[in-house]
Amino acid sequence: MSELLGNLALGFQVAANPWNILFCLLGALVGTLVGVLPGIGTVATIAMLLPITFGLPPVGALIMLAGIYYGAQYGGSTTSVLVNIPGEATSVITCLDGHQMARQGRAGPALAIAAIGSFFAGCVATVLVAALGAPLTSIALLFGPAEYFSLMCLGLIFAVVLAKGSVLKAVAMVLTGLLLSMVGSDLETGAGRMTFDVAELADGIGFANVAMGVFGFAEIIRNLELPTDSRDIVKAKITGLMPTRKDLIDSAGAIARGTIMGSILGILPGGGAVIASFAAYTFEKKVSKTPEMFGRGIIQGVAAPESANNAAAQTSFIPLLTLGIPPNAVMALMVGAMTIHGIVPGPQVMTKQPELFWGMIASMWIGNLMLVIINLPLVGVWVSLLRVPYRLLYPSIIVFCCIGIYSINNSPTDVVIAAVFGVIGYWLVKHDFEPAPLLLGFVLGPLMEENLRRAMLIARGDATVFFTRPISAVLLTIAILLLVVAALPKMRRRRDEVFVE
Amino acid sequence: MSDGASPTGKQQGFGFSIRNPRDFWGGLVLIALAIFAIWASRDLPGQRGFAFGPGTAPRLFATALAGLGAAVALVGLVTDGPPIERYRVRGPAMIVISIVAFALMVRPLGLIPATFLTFMISILGSTEMRWVEGTIGAVVMTIGCWLLFVVLLNLPFQLCPRFF
DSSP, rough: OOHHHHHHHHHHHHHHHHHHHHHHHHHHHHHHHHHHSSSSOEEEEHHHHHHGGGGGGGHHHHHHHHHHHHHHHHHHHHHHHHHHHOOSGGGHHHHHHHHHHTTOOOOHHHHHHHHHHHHHHHHHHHHHHHHHHHHHHHHHHTOOOHHHHHHHHHHHHHHHHHSSSHHHHHHHHHHHHHHHHEEEOTTTTTTSSTTOOGGGGTTTTOOHHHHIIIIIIIIHHHHHTTTTTOOOOOOSSOOOOOOOOHHHHHHHHHHHHHHHHHHHHHHHHHHHHHHHHHHHHHHHHHHHGGGGTSSSOOHHHHHHHHHHEEEEHHHHHHHHHHHOSSSSSSHHHHHHHHHHHOOSSHHHHHHOOOHHHHHHHHHHHHHHHHHHHHHHHHHHHHHHHHSOOHHHHHHHHHHHHHHHHHHHHHHHHHHHHHHHHHHHHHHHHHHOHHHHHHHHHHHHHHHHHHHHHHHHHTTTTOTTTHHHHHHHHHHHHHHHHHHHHSHHHHHHHHHHHTTOO | EEEEEEETTOOOEETTEEOHHHHHHHHHHHHHHHHHHHHHTTTTTBBBBTTTTTHHHHHHHHHHHHHHHHHHHHHHSSSHHHHHHHOOOOHHHHHHHHHHHHHHHHHHHHHHHHHHHHHHHHGGGGGTTTTHHHHHHHHHHHHHHHIIIIIEEEEEEEOSOOOO
């Protein structure tokens, strides 16, 4: 316990550095700014803003990225409540009751409860991350190549099961991502693989190019096709910002339950914030004495999912920081960012760079505080941002992304590659393929191949090693069971119900 | 706006009906991609003894992808699904052109002209574009990007054409 406190103190020392606080604030601010724009999800926001962190020192950059992440999520909730447009998937469920509250003139309390719930969830999750970090890291040290490979398989399967749409197609996307990650020099021999003698491909396809193309550009191309008049903006002025005492008492239980649910689901690979918000809402409706009020502007319907998605957003850092395995697409982006700064995510981060590890954890808490500080007074600003017409918004995003990609390596080829991935992303959407598993496969590809090769070499070419080593066998068994269960017709129908929104 | 495909969602091909064209054609493209990858990694040495060669993993994953692609296409034959939405040309084309134009312009012309022109090309992608408003937006964005990337973040960009 004292060790935990000591570590947290070290973290706060790092995070409380004025520059780092500034980065955190800036990140949360830009994150919210981009997050409130409809049609730009968390992953796209981070992908777009990634380049602006490249010039910073590693600790500052990661703190800023964490700020961007929370900001983007929060921005999504703001638009859900005010204009009934979820900025992204995690805040879809907030629309149901949040927007109803706004229509009854209670947008203020809805936004405030979202902020308070998120802050509370953030506080709990921060402590949880700090407490679980050390024990999980010691488990990670027991892992050999075979275990790592199996764990990554499990993580990918989780992502597949929880992605919407066909399981088969999601697995196909993972494999496509793995295959794409193999373009470039071979890790062991240095032989160029599938590079067609293009010099720019010798280092592999840049991760930022894929992310921006498949998420950023493809989303713009897609949005241009949608009708523009489908927006339902609340013109009424927001009055009475603070929730009443009754609101607070009503939502206290919901916040607590949402936090617990979010924390647990966030740790699971692939689980993440989306599932957490859905699960918390459903659960809250089940335990409520007045379930018929849900969907008509009940404050618990905002408090529970908002607490849950924030808690999950935070605990999803645990697998990344301790095992080096990104549990979802957002964390995959974080791996990309860390690698660019020369940090290899994994158990060694905690021992070799304690100030980075604990600094980031402390900055999570500060990030949450920043969100409360900026979100409440700036609600009016965010709403006016929504009045910028899309015909001016998307060219700005394109220009921003182009400069961002170019700035990574000063390479025009990278920009062209991102454009190609934009077209690929557009095609994927047309054929109902999910791009998130592709990105996850792409990021995990090199790690997976390396561990697979090592494990096979150590086992002298015996592929049964993955089932004879106990930890590895358990992980793979869970993965296979999950896949089978998800493919069963009954479960498929229930999954479809969950993703109807 | 969103018309352009047959109302029943069925297309005729190979003498029988494709019930889920999105899956069917998607699966076929994945198979093609897998075959392409196997072809592209044909020269890479494979397994030597216990050790994987550089070509082992690409071929392994490509083969698996081909299998899954076939499964997806097969599912597309036996289950019903929505028709493929019509592909639009203007939006995607103008956006790709603007991005590629940026890539071509940024070295010879420098950041400022490239940013401005990329913005101007990309506004053509929307059917609602307006020249005056778009030009103002381009100027504002160019100044904004210069402030952010050059002044604030200090990134080493060439700003103007060399002959200035």
